[in-house]
Amino acid sequence: MVERNAKGRVITVALAGQPNVGKSTVFNMLTGLSQHVGNWPGKTIEQRTGIYQYNGTTVHVVDLPGTYSLTANSLEERIARDYIIEERPDVVVVIVDASALERNLYLVAELLSLPIAVVLGLNMTDVAEQQGVRIDPHVLGAALGLPVVPMVASKNQGVRELVETLDRVIRGQATFAPNRPEIRLDHRVVLAELQRLVAGQVPDPYPEDWVALKLLEGDEEVTGMMRERLDGTHWEQAHAILKRHEDAILAVAGGRYEWIGRMVRAAVTRPRAGQVTLTDQVDQVATHPLWGLLLLLGILGLVFWLTYAIGAPLQELLDTYLVQAGAGWVRETLASAPGWLVGLLADGVIAGAGTVITFLPILVIFFAALGLLEDVGYMARAAYVMDRFMHLMGLHGKSFLPLFLGFGCNVPAVMGTRIIDSPRARLLTILVAPLVPCTARMAVVAVLAPLFFGQAAALVSLGLVGLSLVLLAVVGLLLHELVLGGEHVAFIMELPLYHVPNARTVGLSVWQRMVAFLKKAGSIILAVSVVVWALSALPGGDIETSYLAQIGRLLAPVGALMGLGWQMMVALLTSFVAKENTIATLGILYGAGEGGRGLGQALAGVLTPSAALAFLAVQVLFIPCAATVAVVRQETGSWRWTAFSVALLLVVSFTVGIAIYQAARLAGWGV
Amino acid sequence: MLQRLLEAVARGGTHTRSELARELRVSQELLQEMIDDLARRGYLRPMGEGCDERCAACLLHDTCAIGSPGRMWALTEKGLSLTRGTRNRIRSPGERARIRGERRK
Ligand SMILES: Nc1nc2c(ncn2[C@@H]2O[C@H](COP(=O)(O)OP(=O)(O)OP(=O)(O)O)[C@@H](O)[C@H]2O)c(=O)[nH]1
Ligand SMILES: [Mg+2]
Numbered sequence: 001m002v003e004r005n006a007k008g009r010v011i012t013v014a015l016a017g018q019p020n021v022g023k024s025t026v027f028n029m030l031t032g033l034s035q036h037v038g039n040w041p042g043k044t045i046e047q048r049t050g051i052y053q054y055n056g057t058t059v060h061v062v063d064l065p066g067t068y069s070l071t072a073n074s075l076e077e078r079i080a081r082d083y084i085i086e087e088r089p090d091v092v093v094v095i096v097d098a099s100a101l102e103r104n105l106y107l108v109a110e111l112l113s114l115p116i117a118v119v120l121g122l123n124m125t126d127v128a129e130q131q132g133v134r135i136d137p138h139v140l141g142a143a144l145g146l147p148v149v150p151m152v153a154s155k156n157q158g159v160r161e162l163v164e165t166l167d168r169v170i171r172g173q174a175t176f177a178p179n180r181p182e183i184r185l186d187h188r189v190v191l192a193e194l195q196r197l198v199a200g201q202v203p204d205p206y207p208e209d210w211v212a213l214k215l216l217e218g219d220e221e222v223t224g225m226m227r228e229r230l231d232g233t234h235w236e237q238a239h240a241i242l243k244r245h246e247d248a249i250l251a252v253a254g255g256r257y258e259w260i261g262r263m264v265r266a267a268v269t270r271p272r273a274g275q276v277t278l279t280d281q282v283d284q285v286a287t288h289p290l291w292g293l294l295l296l297l298g299i300l301g302l303v304f305w306l307t308y309a310i311g312a313p314l315q316e317l318l319d320t321y322l323v324q325a326g327a328g329w330v331r332e333t334l335a336s337a338p339g340w341l342v343g344l345l346a347d348g349v350i351a352g353a354g355t356v357i358t359f360l361p362i363l364v365i366f367f368a369a370l371g372l373l374e375d376v377g378y379m380a381r382a383a384y385v386m387d388r389f390m391h392l393m394g395l396h397g398k399s400f401l402p403l404f405l406g407f408g409c410n411v412p413a414v415m416g417t418r419i420i421d422s423p424r425a426r427l428l429t430i431l432v433a434p435l436v437p438c439t440a441r442m443a444v445v446a447v448l449a450p451l452f453f454g455q456a457a458a459l460v461s462l463g464l465v466g467l468s469l470v471l472l473a474v475v476g477l478l479l480h481e482l483v484l485g486g487e488h489v490a491f492i493m494e495l496p497l498y499h500v501p502n503a504r505t506v507g508l509s510v511w512q513r514m515v516a517f518l519k520k521a522g523s524i525i526l527a528v529s530v531v532v533w534a535l536s537a538l539p540g541g542d543i544e545t546s547y548l549a550q551i552g553r554l555l556a557p558v559g560a561l562m563g564l565g566w567q568m569m570v571a572l573l574t575s576f577v578a579k580e581n582t583i584a585t586l587g588i589l590y591g592a593g594e595g596g597r598g599l600g601q602a603l604a605g606v607l608t609p610s611a612a613l614a615f616l617a618v619q620v621l622f623i624p625c626a627a628t629v630a631v632v633r634q635e636t637g638s639w640r641w642t643a644f645s646v647a648l649l650l651v652v653s654f655t656v657g658i659a660i661y662q663a664a665r666l667a668g669w670g671v
Numbered sequence: 672m673l674q675r676l677l678e679a680v681a682r683g684g685t686h687t688r689s690e691l692a693r694e695l696r697v698s699q700e701l702l703q704e705m706i707d708d709l710a711r712r713g714y715l716r717p718m719g720e721g722c723d724e725r726c727a728a729c730l731l732h733d734t735c736a737i738g739s740p741g742r743m744w745a746l747t748e749k750g751l752s753l754t755r756g757t758r759n760r761i762r763s764p765g766e767r768a769r770i771r772g773e774r775r776k
Contacts, residue, residue, distance in 0.1 A: 102701040184674075247753055249712065254673035257705050261672065261697045270698065280689060287687060387685045490746040491685045492706060492715070 008056040011170050012087070016080060016111065017095035018104055019066030022123040024048070025153040026095055027063040030163065040065075040079050055167050062089065068103075070110040072221040084114060086205045091169055093162065095121040098128035098135055098150070101268060102260055108144070109181045109256040115207050117169055117176055119147045121162055126152045133270050140267035145179040181259030183216075187251040190241060191216055197238045201229050216248045279497045283381065287495070292385040299378070300465060303369040304446065305458035311362035312450040312457075318358035319599065323587070326350045343537055344530065347588060352529025355587030355599060356521050356580050359447045363517060364510060366446050370439070371509035375501040384493060389473070403429065403472070406436030410628040413438075414635050430635055431645050434624040435472045435652070437465055439513075440579040441620050447583055448619070451600040452612035460613065464620050471621070471652065520578055528577050529584045532570075536588060558654055562618065562661040563611030572618060578625050610664030614657040621653035672697075674753070676705050677714060680746050681754040706744060714750035718743040 015023045028035075031050025040047045048063040064083060065076035072078045084092060094111055096104035111118050122137055141148035147165045151158030168174040183191060194212040202208045203225065214222035215238065223242075227235055242248075285291045327346040334342050373379055406413030413433040417426045437445075445464055449457035535548035551573070552566030559569040567589045574581040590602035607615070623629065623646050633642040672695065679694055680686055692702040709715045 100700070102698060102704050106704070250673045250677075250714075250753070253708060254675075257672040257697075257701065257708075260704075261695075261701055264698055264701060265696075268698070283687070283689060287690065384685055384687060490680045490683050490751075491718075492680060492691065492744045493685050493687055494742045495687050495689070 008058065009170070010058045010060070011090040012060040012062065013091045013093055013166060014062045014064050014084060014087075014089040015093050015095060016064045016084070016107065017066060017121075017123075018068050018097070018107055021066070021095045021097040021104065022151075022153040023066065023095045024063055026093070026121060026123065026151070026159065026162070027061060029153060029156055029159040030059075030061050040083075045075060045079060052163070054163050057167065057170065059166065067107065069107055070114075071217070071219055078221070084111075084116060085207075085210075088116065088205065091117045091119055091166055093119045093121050093166070095123050095151075095153075098122050098125045099131050099133055101128075101133075101135065102264060105260040105263060106256060109259055112178050112180045113210055113213055115210075118178065119149065119162070119165055119169060119174075120144065121153075121158070122148055122150045123153050123158075125150045125158075126155070133268060136267050140263065143179065143263050143266040145175070145177040147174045147176070179259075181256045183255040184251045187216070187245070187248055190245055190248065193241060194238060197234050197241075198226060198230070201226070201234065203229060213252065215242060216245065217252050218242070218246070218249055276497065279377075279495075282498060283495065286378070286381045287384055287388075289385075289388050292381070293389055296382050296385050297462060297466070299373065299382075301458055301462045303366065303373075304449075304461040306369060307362055307366045307446055308450045308457045311359075311365045311446075314361035315358050315447075315450075316600070318361065319355070322358055323350055323354045326354060340537070344533060347537075348530050348533025349526065351587045352533060352584040353521055353526040356525050356584050357518075359443070359583065360514070360517075362446050363443055364514065366443060367439075367510045367513045368506060371506040371513075372501050374509065375505045377496045377498045380493075380495050384495065386469075389469075403433060403436055406433050406438060409440070410434050410436065410438045410624045411631050414628060414631045417635065427636060427641065430632055431641075431648060432472060432475045434628060434632075434645070434649055435468055435475060435621065437468045437620050438579075438624075440625065443517075444575070444579050444582050444619060445616055448586075448616060451603055452607065452609065452616070460616065464616055467617060467656070468620055471656070475652075517580075520580060524578045525580055525584050528574055528581045529588060532574060532581075532585050533588050558658075562614040562654075562657045563608055563665075564615055565606060568607070568611075568615055572615075572622055575619065576623055576626060576629075578627075582619060610661050610669060613664065614661040617660050618653045618657035621649065621656055623649045623653075673705055673709060673714075676702075677709065677746070677750050678754045680715075681751055709750065710744060714747060714753065715744040716747045718745055 015027055017023045027048060027050065030052050032052070034052070035048055035050040038047050038049075039045065045065055050061050050063075052059050052061065062083065064080045067074070067077040067080045070077060070081045070084075072081065083089075092111060094108050096108065108118070108120065120141075122135065122140070125135070128135060135150075137148045137150045147169060149158055149162045149165050151162065153159065165174060169176065182188070191212055194215055195209060198208055198212050198215070202211045206222075206225075211222055211226065215226060226238070230238060245251075286295055327350045330346045330350065331342055334345070373382075403413060410433055413436060414430050417429045417433065442461075442465075445461050449461050449464075453460045532548065535551070536546045538547055539545075548570055549566060552570040555569035555573065556566045559566060567586075571582045571585040571589070574585045586603065587599060590599055590606070603612075624632075629642060629646065632645050633639065636642060636645075675695060676691065679691055688699055688702055688706075692699045695702065697705075706715060710717050
């Protein structure tokens with residue numbers, strides 16, 4: 001305490017603060033060369049003490065170890081709090097990092113529950129300024145009820161003001177009326193009860209109120225101490241209270257955060273940097289439950305529209321100059337070769353795999369748009385908005401993440417269900433995962449929709465995505481009600497800042513997807529094209545009596561309900577091997593015909609709009625590709641469930657297809 | 672404040688930091704402090720970046736369509752039990768039925 005010796009008063013000041021906030025820098029500035037370096041009694045942690053004189057006062061300064069709080073979590077924290085409680089310095093100067101005020105104020109909140117004078121050294125104001133954080137020291141001081149000294153200790157700024165402030169404090173000339181954090185009302189009663197129980201029992205230097213608070217916080221050291229000090233009945237009562245309020249720490253710490261929030265709201269302004277402001281503003285809309293969903297749909301629609309507006313004419317060009325011209329050239333050059341060879345090359349390879357390749361421009365644009373959205377940071381928002389939507393539908397939880405992966409590819413979606421702990425929930429998520437329209441299916445839609453629907457293609461595509469999502473939500477809702485009900489999942493997610501897309505990143509993602517696509521075109525799709533062509537040419541060379549037709553006619557009765565001929569059913573069937581095969585098969589059956597008409601015109605000749613719509617819907621909802629079915633088998637470990645999954649999707653897709661076609665017919669549309 | 676944060680999270684589904692900060696009227700920095708605090712005390716569980724840790728084993732992890740959301744935290748059983756019954760948490764009809772069933776037992 002303040003003493004007087006011959007020369008004048010002698011006081012002790014302790015420097016407290018979180019690690020790396022500049023305590024030692026302040027210490028050095030205050031004490032200069034008159035320092036003593038030793039160890040804390042019995043500890044290996046360095047203790048530095050020093051002296052300065054000011055205005056007739058000798059000030060002993062102690063540099064305390066850096067601590068985040070005053071719980072006895074670590075040696076440093078114990079040293080700091082024991083020193084403050086046992087040695088009772090006249091003033092504690094708490095140094096805080098102004099650029100991380102929220103974090104630093106926690107320690108201040110804890111210090112204020114001790115009966116000591118506190119001065120706040122608001123250090124690193126240069127860093128805060130650099131980051132655009134503005135703190136008004138006067139307002140902060142008024143809010144805290146403490147003297148606040150802004151400083152840049154490393155540049156010796158504010159150190160003199162600190163010394164003056166300390167002088168005023170010890171002379172009782174500075175206001176010290178701290179505004180202390182409070183705990184929630186219900187726990188205040190509990191605290192009062194504890195205070196009553198420990199009253200008169202607390203060993204000497206410890207303040208009673210502080211001990212009661214630390215008991216409530218569950219502080220081990222204080223609890224141990226009081227267990228020894230209190231007599232049996234008092235301890236049992238206290239123990240019973242603590243047992244009942246095990247989570248009281250949340251009320252205590254929560255009160256401190258509440259207090260920090262008030263201080264920060266009063267004194268801190270963060271004119272946010274451009275990127276952060278922009279992100280916040282855009283997210284007001286982009287993550288809004290309603291606007292966010294509409295925006296998502298709008299963006300998807302725009303992506304489709306762009307894809308079609310630019311890609312479709314390019315596809316037609318390629319079709320004319322690559323497929324039609326190529327097939328014609330093969331027929332001319334190989335006029336003398338055996339007929340089957342010409343057929344294989346012109347009608348099988350070129351019309352099949354070749355047609356698929358003409359869709360490269362459409363896919364490049366589609367993938368580029370997706371890559372762009374991903375790189376800008378929008379995809380995480382899309383995930384978030386979809387999650388909200390599903391949550392509103394009653395479906396939420398861990399099944400969401402794997403389902404979202406399904407938009408890329410159903411294979412990782414099925415594998416991603418591994419994060420679901422409950423086996424039943426996992427199984428059902430696997431079963432619905434193929435309802436998510438993957439990029440390959442969307443690519444097929446992207447190709448076929450403009451052939452069928454021209455100007456309205458973007459709208460139709462969007463509708464198909466919407467349809468899948470609604471179905472997914474309906475099935476998901478059933479799933480949630482029947483199986484997932486008990487599982488409660490909640491997440492906090494940090495959304496990345498939006499940023500200017502990087503051409504290289506986007507280019508790379510397009511490139512990777514293109515390579516994967518071309519590899520498929522050169523292998524699976526080529527092979528299937530050859531097989532389909534062979535089946536269409538054997539045994540007699542006439543398609544109508546071919547093996548392919550025979551297979552297709554087996555499915556024709558179902559097809560008839562949707563206005564689809566056997567050719568379309570075969571095209572669907574080949575999509576099982578890989579989704580893109582639908583296009584290849586249609587190319588073989590309808591494209592590169594002798595007449596040299598494009599695939600689009602040929603299809604328009606055989607399909608009514610309502611049948612085309614039904615076809616696209618079935619295509620989107622049909623059994624997933626073989627790769628997905630294989631992982632379904634792998635992940636469920638059961639052929640029965642795999643078969644069930646396939647059957648489920650067959651039923652769902654055909655039901656929807658038939659419903660669309662029949663409804664359209666009843667309405668008299670597109671027949 | 673911490674209790675209110677937990678209750679907001681426990682309503683279920685995914686929450687963003689900015690949404691929660693706005694709801695609790697605190698700065699995003701303070702919200703992050705509270706999240707870290709709750710995670711230290713075991714009421715929230717930090718998950719790996721992007722998808723769950725187990726996702727990392729996935730072959731297609733690199734071309735994952737979800738992009739890269741930042742860090743995620745999941746509410747733990749401990750966090751959930753603290754909020755249970757304190758507020759009218761949104762429940763699905765199935766969940767409510769299950770709870771009624773449990774009460775009857
Ligand atoms: N920009 C800036 N840097 C500072 C300021 N004050 C201190 N520093 C720097 O921050 C770093 C840490 O300072 P220290 O004084 O060692 O911090 P400390 O609080 O003693 O750290 P611990 O003892 O580890 O808890 C040093 O590199 C200082 O030069 C300041 O006001 N502005
Ligand atoms: Mg130091």
